[in-house]
Amino acid sequence: MNGPTRRQAADGELRPVICVVGARPNFMKMAPILRAMAAHVPALPVLLVHTGQHYDKDMSERLFEDLRLPTPDVNLEVGSGTHAMQTAEVMRRFEPVLDAYLPSCVAVVGDVNSTLACALVAVKKGVPVVHIEAGLRSYDRTMPEEINRILTDQIADRLYTTERTAQDNLVREGVAPDRVCFAGNVMIDSVFFGRANARSARDTLQACQIDPAVFKHPLGLGVVTLHRPSNVDHLETLRALLGVLSEVATSLPLVFVLHPRTRNNIERFGLMNLIDPARMALLPPQGYLEMLGLMAEATVVLTDSGGLQEETTALGVPCLTLRENTERPITVEQGTNTLVGRHRAAILGAVRDILAGKGKRGRLPELWDGQAAQRIAADMYPWLKQRQAAMASKSVAL
Ligand code: UD1
Numbered sequence: 001m002n003g004p005t006r007r008q009a010a011d012g013e014l015r016p017v018i019c020v021v022g023a024r025p026n027f028m029k030m031a032p033i034l035r036a037m038a039a040h041v042p043a044l045p046v047l048l049v050h051t052g053q054h055y056d057k058d059m060s061e062r063l064f065e066d067l068r069l070p071t072p073d074v075n076l077e078v079g080s081g082t083h084a085m086q087t088a089e090v091m092r093r094f095e096p097v098l099d100a101y102l103p104s105c106v107a108v109v110g111d112v113n114s115t116l117a118c119a120l121v122a123v124k125k126g127v128p129v130v131h132i133e134a135g136l137r138s139y140d141r142t143m144p145e146e147i148n149r150i151l152t153d154q155i156a157d158r159l160y161t162t163e164r165t166a167q168d169n170l171v172r173e174g175v176a177p178d179r180v181c182f183a184g185n186v187m188i189d190s191v192f193f194g195r196a197n198a199r200s201a202r203d204t205l206q207a208c209q210i211d212p213a214v215f216k217h218p219l220g221l222g223v224v225t226l227h228r229p230s231n232v233d234h235l236e237t238l239r240a241l242l243g244v245l246s247e248v249a250t251s252l253p254l255v256f257v258l259h260p261r262t263r264n265n266i267e268r269f270g271l272m273n274l275i276d277p278a279r280m281a282l283l284p285p286q287g288y289l290e291m292l293g294l295m296a297e298a299t300v301v302l303t304d305s306g307g308l309q310e311e312t313t314a315l316g317v318p319c320l321t322l323r324e325n326t327e328r329p330i331t332v333e334q335g336t337n338t339l340v341g342r343h344r345a346a347i348l349g350a351v352r353d354i355l356a357g358k359g360k361r362g363r364l365p366e367l368w369d370g371q372a373a374q375r376i377a378a379d380m381y382p383w384l385k386q387r388q389a390a391m392a393s394k395s396v397a398l
Contacts, residue, residue, distance in 0.1 A: 160379075162186075322347070
């Protein structure tokens with residue numbers, strides 16, 4: 001641990017908020033929150049903990065740079081493993097951090113294993129838990145993220161939501177409405193923050209030793225990401241999806257940004273031969289500014305990522321989600337997202353419509369305005385002060 005040393009907070013002084021990040025989609029959510037906590041008057045003291053769930057330079061360090069995230073005060077370096085191993089290891093290594101820093105609360109974002117693991121450790125030690133991006137539900141309990149969402153929301157003390165339906169989901173599950181605050185979408189704060197510095201698709205292709213001229217096409221290009229176990233962990237499913245993508249690539253060149261899990265599986269299953277490199281460029285995981293640039297320039301994005309569904313809506317770019325469900329229904333109802341599942345005809349039909357200029361234009365959902373993190377900091381400060389004062393008077397009474 002290389003963070004500030006343990007000390008008692010002076011009377012009335014707020015103890016640090018431990019902000020947890022673990023995996024790639026956490027970084028763009030936490031960056032604006034840290035900025036807003038620092039900018040709040042008075043500032044909220046923060047300690048940044050990285051669990052190390054994602055550890056590659058491409059999956060972690062580069063995003064820290066692009067999002068101007070500070071170096072974590074503590075890195076738990078848990079790395080990969082089965083869900084049980086990864087979750088247990090985060091819990092085991094996180095507990096001493098709470099003992100050392102006596103935080104005012106633990107703030108977690110999203111739905112990855114690190115989110116649930118740290119929330120669970122905190123709540124059992126009597127430390128309040130704040131969950132940012134609460135209440136999203138796919139109603140598909142085979143998704144590990146859905147389990148992480150449900151359980152984190154059940155034990156969180158303060159829950160910040162990104163869309164109004166999230167509060168309905170929470171209330172149905174017995175969460176008291178006065179714990180929930182509709183704050184908007186911090187992911188979109190990052191889109192607005194990074195947009196001006198996004199790298200061009202041309203530069204990104206060139207940096208990956210791909211000739212951008214080959215991918216210059218009157219219809220533009222499509223951007224693909226796939227990493228959900230349900231799409232990439234089974235030979236037949238992955239083979240079928242690569243087959244459909246190859247068909248799409250005959251009318252629109254594709255840039256496929258590969259998650260390590262997906263690359264490993266394509267190689268392990270011997271499926272590389274399904275990819276024609278003249279029509280489908282394979283890229284390693286990209287930085288935040290590269291991904292923003294690729295998405296902003298795309299004619300269509302094909303993905304199974306939760307984050308990309310929201311980012312494309314913010315950018316006004318049509319998105320085809322290769323899943324049967326989404327925990328982010330507002331991107332379908334108001335944004336540019338269409339659920340196409342893994343159905344060949346649905347995917348090809350939707351791409352055809354988009355290439356014919358009939359793609360969804362969408363609009364920005366309520367409070368996706370770049371100010372969500374500020375609203376969260378403004379709400380959290382008095383809430384924490386109040387809790388801390390209540391705890392102090394309780395211990396005096398004892
Ligand atoms: C995790 C999240 C998922 C999120 C995704 C974004 C959970 C349950 N899932 O899934 O919600 O959308 O991150 O990327 O937390 N690997 C590397 N380098 C890394 C990290 C991972 O090579 O830096 C490889 C390892 O082989 C590892 C595999 O990717 O086994 C999966 O990583 P893991 O963190 O377990 O889950 P993701 O599939 O990335």
